[in-house]
Amino acid sequence: MSANWTLLAPFPARVITLCLAESRPSVLAVSSLRYLTGVALALPITSLADPLMVFQGGVAWVASIFAIYLYNGVTDIAEDRINGSGRPIARGELRPRTAAAVAAVAAVLSLVATVGLPGPMTWIIAVNLALGYLYSGPPAPLKASSSGTVIVLMLSGLLSYLAGFTVATAGTGEVAPTGLIVFAAAAVCWMVLVGVPAKDLSDIPGDAAAGRRTLGVLIGESAARRMMVVAAPGLLTAFCVAVVVWDVPLVGVLAVMAAGVVAVVVAGTRAVGREQGRAARRRPYETFMATQQLVHVTAVLSNI
Structure with a gap:
């Protein structure tokens, strides 16, 4: 699985660092915690949790969140600058086109990382990526309305716990x-x-x-x-x-x-x-x- 990350090699280390900052480290951290909570709260009903599989699932999930929030930064330039955001794209240190390219690679990697995981994980990651695009991307980004924002937050949040639960139970169909x-x-x-x-x-x-x-x-x-x-x-x-x-x-x-x-x-x-x-x-x-x-x-x- 780690070999897949060589796809990011064409991007300089500084670009990757800026992209991480743009994707909001605090959001990546709490997304990891949501996934791990899905794993931890599944443990009372299963002893099937494989540490390596849990790690791989976490990589897939966080990579999808990284791609989503990085792309969101690309589409939020105008309002971020007006609001005085200090993120790299808004302050001119990271080119939007470069950030979009890294986001696209990360999205692909998040799907590739599900290989060998329970089958539903591929769909969970795919749906999460689709929600991320619908939230920020054309022609009618859901972020433009409060109702759209709420829908995406709720669904993506629930998917994070489902991802952890699915990996912890090895996709055996256990009831949460x-x-x-x-x-x-x-x-x-x-x-x-x-x-x-x-x-x-x-x-x-x-x-x-x-x-x-x-x-x-x-x-x-x-x-x-x-x-x-x-x-x-x-x-x-x-x-x-x-x-x-x-x-x-x-x-x-x-x-x-x-x-x-x-x-x-x-x-x-x-x-x-x-x-x-x-x-x-x-x-x-x-x-x-x-x-x-x-x-x-x-x-x-x-x-x-």
Whole structure:
């Protein structure tokens, strides 16, 4: 499998480094954690998880996410520059055509990496790549609307857990355990109900200029903040009820999410003046991301 990565050899190391930065390392990290959570929460019902196969599946999944977000950076140039993004394409260090070429190679590699994995993994990766293109690519990118964004986030998020579960169970057709279903539902809702409004806070000017009808553009910054602040504790309550009703071993995850909800509410209610700029408006999103990562780390460590 590692030999396949020689396809990236024509690209200088600096280009690959810039492409990694453009593809958002924090997103790649949390995508890896989602996949590993699908693996970890499958372990109570199977002893079939092969470490090498799990690694190979992780490579395939993360390569697909890398390709998707790199291509997204190529298509987001106008709004990223207006919003003051510091990513390589927006600041002129990485040529869009070069980034698109690397994204295309990575997409192919993600499919090649599924060779030898359970059959459904090829389809999972293919569908994820298709969602990524539909989100960013012509003729009608789904990122232009809040509903399109939500649909892609939900489906891609669920696919990440399905990928981990499929590899861990070697594609034997096992039924997903209740703990994985409850966790996946809570995590996807966290992305949609908290992550979407949090992400929009720093990007409203550029999104509006690019003609995108995101949640932040449609309802404004103040309303987006209120939605995030209300949704976070509401989701925590629903998650707590689910953990109790179905008696799933996610108490540690619940505790971490509770701390994250407090942090998100504090970040979301803090006043932001015009002079504070993009960095201040990104604090709720950064808090959301940190919580998301810690929740997944807790789920993985609690089930291996």
